[in-house]
Amino acid sequence: HSYHGATVASAAFTGDPRRWFAEQARCTVQGVRFAPDCYCYRCPFGMEYPSCNVQCARYLDYMIKEEGNVAAIIVEPVVGTNGRLVPPPEYFPLNWDVTPDILTTAKGATGAYTPAGITAATEKVADFFEQEVFCHGHTYAFHPIALCAIPAAVSEYKKLMASGLPQKTAPYLKEKNRKTKEPFNVKAEKFAGGPLMTGQIAANAMQNGLYMAAWYDTLVIAPPLIITEEEIDQAMDRRQGSREYRGFRLQEFGIRPGHGMTRKR
Template sequence: MVEHGKASTDSIAEVNKNLTYGTWRIQGQWKPLIVTDAEGVYFTDSSGKKYLDFSSQLMCSNLGHKNRNVIDAIKRQADTLPFVSPAFGTEVRAKLAEKLREVLPQNLSKYFFATSGTEANEAAVKMIRMYYAKEGKTKIISRYNSYHGSTGASVGLTGDFRRIAIEATGSFPGIVHVPDPYCYRCPFGLEYPDCGVACADYFEYAIKSEGNVGGVIVEPVTGTNGVIVPPKEYMPMIREITRQHNVFLVADEVMSGWGRTGEWFAVDNWKVKPDILTTAKGITGAYVPLSLTATDRVLSEYFDDHYFAHGHTYEAHPLTLAAGVAAVSEYQERSLISRSKALGEHLGRRLRELITRHPSIGDVRGIGLFWAVELVKSRQRKEPFNTYQDKLEGKPLVVDKIAQAMMQKGVYVSTWVSHFVVAPPLIISESEIDNAVDVMDESLSIADKEVVA
């Protein structure tokens, strides 16, 4: 039993573990570290040890921790109007909508709010299917190396192994997966630029062959599945193909939005305007859960005289919207988007230097403050240390051993199968980047020892 105020760390950890579910893991293996405080780019555990947050928690705390302006905005809103049914209008709803107009691709002019990236993508799929219901164009194309959320349609869209775990109970209907622009492991076995960006062309082949595709969803820069930055031609090609075939293009910017790639949104890197943009995470800097499905005029005008069969009790929850207004202002006033671009150059340079010292590094890739360091047992064969099957079975992963060593040295970094996702808060300084990369440098010897020729 936890007694408030004097519960020992052990008993808090036990109650967390025994009475609540840990996400994406075998439950018995969960040993939660108890976190008690967080400020700036650091968080603190119950023993008082501080960690530099080199992944913005789940690539979401873009503003760092305890941002005063966001916290005060939530408090003010709580004093004024903490909740009202989404059927009513509010001042804060208008304020956030106007702010979003300032920063989103200009064609995206109508907004649906929810509380998670998962829900933002579910809304996008439903909107497309409602629009195309009569024509039966209800199929959606997504990619294999992708994550789009954890429920129904969104886990069905997800290409990675988290879909496979639930597909055993039956797939979500009407979703087709296609290959990724993963140049380090090209699914067509080709080299850029000789490949002619075949992975983008493949969308046309799939759309024509399926015959009833209503939407395509992509992470413009793939997140958890390896920070895959596509060749510069890729997103414009997909935009052109989807336009020609009257297929909605959805940019899932749940992770890649809000300055992560050095632009407001990853699509801005290629001046691509999607028909729908979904986002969450950085929209409030993760202070409260808010997500957004932003649509262009074709969809919004359709619903002007058709029933919009979608909603949540907490749609446009005032506390979340107030945090959104304050967060967007922080990105603007502190020039955090250009800061991400400038610091990203430094972070990329420092991470690439590691390749020369560590035979266990297969690839380093990224953009802005969004990078992956992919580890391999053999550089020649590009053989990863671990597979998704190892992760599903709860086997100890080499990346996790390195991450643990880094934690002991006070740096937290997010891992996935055989790579790290480096995505610090946009307020990080150059010297903090240097410290964290130095700690990674020291810890990579764990993997180097396991390299085979």
């Protein structure tokens, strides 16, 4: 389910449905192979963590050995758009304790207020390109209006993290979300309605004053860093109201919350 970009090569490496359009236009790169997701919530191997012994990582190791001619492994460490899939520490241990040689970042650098992309490198890598010039750029590269948002956004991030608010509200939201879904069989519900159903839930939530993005069969919850526990409670209550609306819609299709899809006779 990873996403790596919109160019021919990066689209070919992408595992989510946006790759399909590139394939239809035959804009692909030969020799790409995909591995199963590290998705503990819906394990592709039908196992449970941690008793699974991280089967997804062991299977990836098997693929590398069987393929025998692997140039690179391209991984989205935490899958973003397609479900916010956070792997367990054992899956990709270097991800959590490594200093990269080259780092790319974009939206977060400006708080998404202006379009900007950054490529940062160690001094050793940067020194190489002082002698071996890599000529590359775009019409609006180094635009001062886009760049001026970066120090402002980074400064705000530092203040928020120093306040301790995100460190407090993040686990609070996670726990609230876990408790909210327990009365429902969310796994069955999610596949029952598909993208049309998530779109209906998001639309109803908007009418209740809560914005949730519907992405295929996933509802995206991405609150701002300044959110408080009281605002989280309010948002979760409104989301719950949208889920109850969903139950009504599911019954129209012959589906009940907590059950799989059935044919309406």
